[in-house]
Amino acid sequence: MRPHVLASCAVSLDGFLDDATPQRRILSGPADLDRVDEERAKVDAILVGAGTVRADDPRLLVRAPERRAARTARGLPESPLRVVLTTRALPDGARIRSGPAETITLAGTPGEVLDELGCRGVVRLMVEGGASVLREFLSAGAVDELQLVLAPQLVGEGPRFTGGGRAPHLVGTRTIGEDVLLRYRFGDADxxxxxxxxxxxxxxxxxxxxxxxxxxxxxxxxxxxxxxxxxxxxxxxxxxxxxxxxxxxxxxxxxxxxxxxxxxxxxxxxxxxxxxxxxxxxxxxxxxxxxxxxxxxxxxxxxxxxxxxxxxxxxxxxxxxxxxxxxxxxx
Ligand SMILES: NC(=O)c1ccc[n+]([C@@H]2O[C@H](COP(=O)([O-])OP(=O)(O)OC[C@H]3O[C@@H](n4cnc5c(N)ncnc54)[C@H](OP(=O)(O)O)[C@@H]3O)[C@@H](O)[C@H]2O)c1
Ligand SMILES: [Zn+2]
Missing domain, CATH: 3.40.140.10 (Cytidine Deaminase, domain 2)
Known part of the structure; x- marks a missing residue:
């Protein structure tokens, strides 16, 4: 069975996922980063593209000790499986290669990747970026839920949030500090x-x-x-x-x-x-x-x-x- 796919990202008011500098631009505030940590703690696997690994060198771990402890108490690994989409080897020394969670690399269409993760027992997958992976998953109709955070920043240039495919339906909105969370679902009404x-x-x-x-x-x-x-x-x-x-x-x-x-x-x-x-x-x-x-x-x-x-x-x-x-x- 294919996993439930949550795509999660933060965008600037002008629609960018990052700026054009080599440093990662953190768009949303601390309360939203903590909310993302909570979402991570709910899933079996977190997926990013190798572009995000090369640009941001993320660890993709659950940060809050109490969330890690709650996962362990339920018999789960303290952080979800980390999945990197790539056709190459991961860079030596990438932080995603170490730490208390398993990391795998996969290549293929979103459908193939989801089938593979389903076979591995992944029920909930969180797709955290970057720009090309979000576009690919949205365009393939492979996203069930989108959590888009609009951060009050004007970036000017950089990788953009783009998509395609099925129409999003708004489920709810929430203000988190100065950020706004927009939650959407895709697919038929049922x-x-x-x-x-x-x-x-x-x-x-x-x-x-x-x-x-x-x-x-x-x-x-x-x-x-x-x-x-x-x-x-x-x-x-x-x-x-x-x-x-x-x-x-x-x-x-x-x-x-x-x-x-x-x-x-x-x-x-x-x-x-x-x-x-x-x-x-x-x-x-x-x-x-x-x-x-x-x-x-x-x-x-x-x-x-x-x-x-x-x-x-x-x-x-x-x-x-x-x-x-x-x-x-x-x-
Ligand atoms: N604001 C946010 O919430 C957020 C979140 C995440 C990332 N970002 C930003 O997004 C930017 C990175 O985006 P990006 O578009 O450059 O990179 P990306 O989407 O993270 O990764 C693209 C790479 O993933 C691999 N890939 C993609 N689809 C694949 C497939 N179907 N099979 C195998 N490999 C596949 C390819 O890697 P190979 O070339 O190695 O094969 C491709 O070059 C960064 O600036 C980062 O800061 C922002
Ligand atoms: Zn009843």
Whole structure:
């Protein structure tokens, strides 16, 4: 299975990734660099082109000791695998060749590279540049999420951020100090909203017994009506339950799609109604999920069977199952 691809970069207001001098120009501020470190800690592999290795000599490690410790506690290496795209050998003494993380080099089209990394068990990949690699991955339609940080600098000349291919869809914006983070997703609506539901599961408060699930509800015109995750508002809440409670009797639910990282449950011990019943009662005509409830948790009839009996269409998208599982296991 191909990994989920997050492309991450900082650009100046005039669209440059760096200036034209041999020194690397740091564009975004310390708070954003720390945010990037947090994103690194979530992935299995970080990829850059050899041009970035030659120009910037990055280490591409997780910096914060607490993030490294959290990875180790989950049985992961303290920093993700480092992948350099190149047709040549890496420069002697490049910092990426040493340090507490494995480094590999690969060559090929983005599709070939993603297949190879998928075979190596990479579920989440972060592509950090540079200019040609970002252009190549965007143009090939190989990027699922783009995190673009706009930094208040005017650079004038240097390598530019360019792309091509599929249309980006804005997911959200955030101000980080003087920088602005713009988050986009690519692909069809089901792919985008389901991948987003999967990564929302990372926000779930920890639980030894309950699943960690993310949920997004989208109106028929594409408006995101609500989103959430398990145990956000109450320690017993399932993700769907919290989101539906907040939406009340919104009439748009009757033409909406509910995206959930996990198949909605068909039985509850701690609450009178399983999520399948709540979804059917809200009149939601369509459910898309990434991960079938493991059989030991499924009462007969399953959530899917109950939804279908109520006339709700249920679609399972196995492509995002590894992402759903990985985000659920983060806590
Ligand atoms: N602002 C940011 O967030 C950010 C992030 C990263 C980098 N940057 C900047 O970006 C600039 C570097 O960009 P760049 O375009 O020069 O370099 P790049 O995109 O990092 O790397 C290009 C090189 O990668 C290799 N490559 C690319 N596609 C390949 C493929 N499919 N198979 C095998 N090898 C492949 C080739 O290396 P070989 O020639 O060795 O085969 C190619 O020369 C630097 O100035 C850096 O500071 C900015
Ligand atoms: Zn449920």
């Amino acid at each position: 792919d985008r909203h389901l991948a987003e539901a999967c990564v929302l599961a990372e926000n779930c408060p920890p639980s030894a017994t309950a699943f960690s699930v993310g949920c997004v509800v989208v109106a028929d015109d594409g408006t995101v009506l609500g989103s959430g995750w398990s145990r956000r508002d109450h320690p017993l809440d399932h993700a769907e339950e919290g989101v539906l409670r907040a939406l009340g009797n919104d009439p748009r639910l009757r033409r909406a799609t509910l995206y959930s990282s996990l198949e909605p449950c068909g039985a509850r011990a701690s609450r009178p109604d399983p999520c399948a019943a709540l979804i059917a009662r809200a009149g939601i005509p369509r459910v898309v999920h990434a991960w079938r409830e493991p059989p030991e948790f499924v009462a007969a009839p399953s959530g899917t069977e109950q939804l279908e009996a109520a006339g709700t269409e249920v679609r399972h998208v196995p492509r995002w199952e590894p992402l759903a599982r990985m985000c659920a296991a983060r806590r």
